[in-house]
Amino acid sequence: MSTIAARRRAPSWTGVIGATDHKVLGRNMLIAAFAFFIAGGVFALLMRLELAQPGMQLMARDSYDELFTMHGSTMVYLFVTPLALALGVYLVPLQIGAADISAPRVANIGFWLYVGGGLTMESGWLTDIGPGRAGWFSAYPLSGSDATPGFGMDLWVLGVILATAGVGLVGACLLGTIMRRRAPGMTMLRMPVFTWTELVTCLMVIGAFPVLILVMVLLYLDRQGVHVFQGFNGAIDYQQLFWFYGHPVVYVMFFPFFGAAAEAIAVGAGRRWFGYEASALSLLAFTALSMSVWAHHMFTTGGVHNAYFSLTSTALVVPAGIEYLGMLGTLVGGAIVFRTSFLFALAFFIQFLIGGLSGIFVASPPLDYHAQDSYIVVAHFHYTLFAGSIFGFFAGVYHWFPKAFGVRLREGLGKLQLALMVVGTNLTFLPMFFLGQEGMPRRVATYPASTGWGTLNVLETVGAFVIASGVLVFVVNVLSSLRSHVAAGPDPWDGHTLEWATSSPPPRHNFELLPPVRSYAPLLDLKQSGEWPRARRPEEALA
């Protein structure tokens, strides 16, 4: 197999530094993000070990603060956000029939700023006073030089600036690609659902990321002795500007994974996404609303207009409900094959729903007054980000891995990973709702034994290690599948979109021949009209 032989060639160092092919860039970004995921995951495991019992057992209090700060920062700035865009960098040009990403050199610079920013932030671990330890949003004045002095915290600020600028540049290139590089016939309303989710993601990136860069530059100056934020207004302004980025980024970390899950659902059900136009329109509404909800993180500050932000936050129910209707409508009338990618996508929808419904709960200020800064909120956003987005990511990985690497991942190991992760995730995050309701605050390294929270915390710690074992199974699966030498072929799942019309992995310019595009499932159209050979699904080949 020539394609597999090509894949095995070791990349040269100039090839890594100067990568401009969107497939190489996307792959490098995925690998970097996954490395940060492992680091952030180890931080989480250490935190869970400390929290398993009341009292302090393993570490100093400051070490715990560093761990949760770096866990959150690594996961948000260096893993999920870059990952969301990396999937797009790899897949969007293939889905819209483009030869490459727009401004590939700028995307390359963005990649290096992101990796460099990540290393800058993590290099705080090497300083004598440790890395940043003021939380992933580092509220002022706690993040000021009086309350949190030290070199590591400065490196945290610089790392956030670099990584965000880098991811922002990549997002801008991706937006340009979607707007300017679509194949003939690929109108906006014929783009696959995944590409739509990347489009709205990029819209949030260009609107919100510059604000974070601004506020981090101001924080850096403040830490160097220029007084920027002062008094009550300074503290509120910092939070306003931070959350103006901090909430849209939550949706940056959601939409592309929703898109990946949607593609896996549609292909698994053997039919195109239901209610496409409604889904596309509601994605735009979803995005506009998600730009308008940021201060729901500040209900308890007494410094924002709660009613407005409660209104916009609760209104998210409408577009989210339409997307769920699309998912159900796709299943109904399908011919469903239960592949790993499909099952991960299902888990995404079912588990994310818990995060979404608890999100409606915390969008109500009188309820949020209790939930804010408690473990209810921790449970809520882990259900959206981990039980949601990461499951959507794995749905995408199992779906597109054969496209990128020419071989399928093993289904058996994939289902084992899914089972471990579903059990681990719910064991870890479900008890947090109860702990929060009982009054356990976030970001505490210890809690009094008299509270009786030890039992649920032990369960959570066990759950975290079950998740870790699931991730380990995934790593084993990737390594062993790459050695399998069984070529997946161009279209292993009987796919619907253009990326399945080219070889796996695709050639440098992606397409030798561009099929005509008549809808948002161009390949499915051709298969239905008999102009394109229907792929034998692997399940049929076995039968």
Place this chain on the structure above:
Amino acid sequence: MVFTGRHHGLTLPAGLGDTGHQYAHLFDIYVPIALGVWVAITLAVGVALFRYRRRPGRAPSGRHTATRLEASYAVVLACTVAALLYLTFTTEDEVDALPRKPGLVVHVTGAMWNWRFDYPAYGISIVAGTVRPGTLYVPTRTEVLLELRSIDVVHSLWVPATRIKKDVFPGAEEELGLKFPRAGTFRGVCAEFCGTHHADMTFSVRALPPARFRQWAERNRGLRQGESA
């Protein structure tokens, strides 16, 4: 159901005072709806999975739009949102309302990592946190007004039993009205991460019947715990 605002079980007993009841009122509407929606969607997915699993001789359906269904679904969702918001806004008006004639005013000062509770009417000053364990005494069935400020970073005063917290900022005063319907001892914490000993910035709340509270206050008139610390 164990996970409710009102009943015993894994949770605290009923929320205290007005804020506790208001929370329980909203909670008992929001949470059953959320659970119902989750169960309904999960069941629908389960049924669809079973009914539409791939079987020989059956091709997937070609129908992929239902504009009227989508539009009416959106209207149903929008009505639900409107109803939830109405409940939220009316409840929030009650929760945010401050006592006009509070029966007790306490000045609360947050500092890394202690609380100081000053009773201007009695000249009492109590300190709780890493310096010493301490207790905020309040009368029951009385409107208590807490005036909150911080001298360093942002803290947040949270007595979980009252189901409400308020952030405590430097450079500004925030107000929080509480009412304790029955006597008892409750846990209070700092909810906003504030540095190394954030987890230890705790206090107790002791709610006493008004007569006993007055007794306590008179006996301790002029007590100043914070001075030497």
Place this chain on the structure above:
Amino acid sequence: MRRAAIPLLIYGAFIAGNATMLWIWGEDAVNVGAFYFAVIVTWLVALGFAAAHWKQPDGEALRERPDLTRRALPDLSFGAGITGIAIVTMVYGARFGLFLVWIGGGLLLLGFARLAAELGSQRRDSRRHVEEGRARAGIDAEDVPP
């Protein structure tokens, strides 16, 4: 106007409405300012794409004459990678020590020089590519808008 920009304009109108609602509701200047910043960025980008006439491969042109519109793509841009790494080095140096700023600055100049050379040769390649395509298609350069 390019119709592809319509979704961006819809979205732009939506957030403009939300920002105005927040403004009327009486929020503070920082809050509303950040929101309008995002609105303006979105509108500028959307209008830019709506008005764009620069060389573009989408539309029916590519289908009929792919040889005319295909651009040369960079396989590798060492200059871009060096530029990115140089920026990181300089920012790190801002806190770690001035010497890194100098090293980063040198790398940045190197990166820019490489980028300039790459862009120049890419332009020459593209021109040659198009001319060859036109020659093959047997048409004069004047017939095809640049």
